[in-house]
Amino acid sequence: MRxxxxxxxxxxxxxxFESGWQRLPDGSAHVAARTxxxxxxxxxxxxxxxxxxxxxxxxxxxxxxxxxxxxxxxxGTGRYIGGTHLVHEYIGPSIYKLKINxxxxxxxxxxxxxxxxxxxxxxxxxxxxxxxxxxFGRLLHLVQKTDDGCVMRSRFWLGxxxxxxxxxxxxxVLAGLVPDSLAAGLHAHASEEMSxxxxxxxxxxRIHNADQSRRNx
Numbered sequence: 001m002r003x004x005x006x007x008x009x010x011x012x013x014x015x016x017f018e019s020g021w022q023r024l025p026d027g028s029a030h031v032a033a034r035t036x037x038x039x040x041x042x043x044x045x046x047x048x049x050x051x052x053x054x055x056x057x058x059x060x061x062x063x064x065x066x067x068x069x070x071x072x073x074x075x076g077t078g079r080y081i082g083g084t085h086l087v088h089e090y091i092g093p094s095i096y097k098l099k100i101n102x103x104x105x106x107x108x109x110x111x112x113x114x115x116x117x118x119x120x121x122x123x124x125x126x127x128x129x130x131x132x133x134x135x136f137g138r139l140l141h142l143v144q145k146t147d148d149g150c151v152m153r154s155r156f157w158l159g160x161x162x163x164x165x166x167x168x169x170x171x172x173v174l175a176g177l178v179p180d181s182l183a184a185g186l187h188a189h190a191s192e193e194m195s196x197x198x199x200x201x202x203x204x205x206r207i208h209n210a211d212q213s214r215r216n217x
Contacts, residue, residue: 001030003157006108009142010117018153019191021183027174028159029183035152035194037201042120042143042150044205048197049080049102049123051208058087060200062193065090072099080123086130092185097130100139108140118145126162135162136177141194149198154190158183 001008001017002024008015021031037045052058058069067088074083085100105111105122114122120143127137137158144151158178161169169177 001032001155003108003138003160006140006155007110007113009140009153009155010110010113010119013118013144013151019187021187023175023180023183024159025171026159027169027171027178028157029175029178029180031154031156031158031183031186031190033154033187033190033194035154035191035198036146036149037143037152037194037198038149039202040149040198042145044201045123045141045143045150045152046121047078047205047209048201050078052085060204061197062089062189063196065189065193067095074102085125088130089189090185091189092181094181094185096182099128099130100125101128101135105140108138109142119143120145120150127156127158136160152194154194156186156190158186 001015017032018034019032021029023029052061053069053071055067055069058066067090070086072084072086074080081102081104083102085102086098087100088095088097090096102123102125105124108124109122111122113119122143123139123141125139126135127139128135137156138160140155142153142155144153159174
C-alpha cells in the first residue's frame with residue numbers, strides 16, 4: 001500500500017496485508033502492525049498522545065527500547081496535533097533519534113468516512129531525523145472501535161520524503177536510505193509497544209481522569 005492509497009484502510013476491517021513489512025517498487029518501505037486493545041477505547045488512545053511527554057512516561061510504553069522523550073510545541077493542552085515528539089529509541093539493533101510532527105489525519109484520509117468505518121481516532125504524523133531538516137517518513141495509527149475495545153492499525157511509510165528532491169530518487173538509492181533492518185525492526189517495535197500500551201492504558205487513563213469520571217457518575 002502506497003501512502004496515497006491509505007483510504008483502503010477504511011474499505012475493510014481486514015486487508016490481505018495487516019502485519020509485517022514490504023518493499024514498494026519505488027524503493028520505499030511500508031510497515032504494518034495490528035494491535036487488539038481489549039478494554040481500551042479510541043478516546044484513551046487520543047488522550048495518551050496528548051499526555052505522553054517525559055522520558056519516564058515514555059519508558060512505560062516500551063521499557064527496553066525507549067530511551068528519551070521530550071516535546072516541542074503543542075503540549076499541556078490535551079492536544080497533540082501541531083506538536084513534535086522528540087525521541088531516542090532502539091529500532092532493531094540501532095538507536096534512532098527521531099522527531100514526529102503530528103498533523104491532521106485528513107491530509108491522507110477521507111475523514112467523512114470515519115463513522116461508517118468505526119474510526120474513533122486517527123493519529124497521523126511526519127517522521128524525521130532529529131538532527132536533520134526535513135522528513136523521511138509518515139506514520140498512521142488508525143483506531144477502530146470493537147465490541148471489546150478497539151483495534152489499532154499502525155502503518156508507516158519509510159522513504160516518503162519531504163521536501164521532495166528536485167529529481168526522482170532511484171529505487172536502489174531510496175532503499176539504501178530505509179534499509180531492511182529498519183523496516184523489520186520497526187515492525188517488531190511497533191507490535192511490541194502497542195501491545196504494552198494496551199496492557200496499562202485503561203488503568204493509567206482512569207488514574208489521570210478520576211475527577212472527570214466522578215463528575216460523569
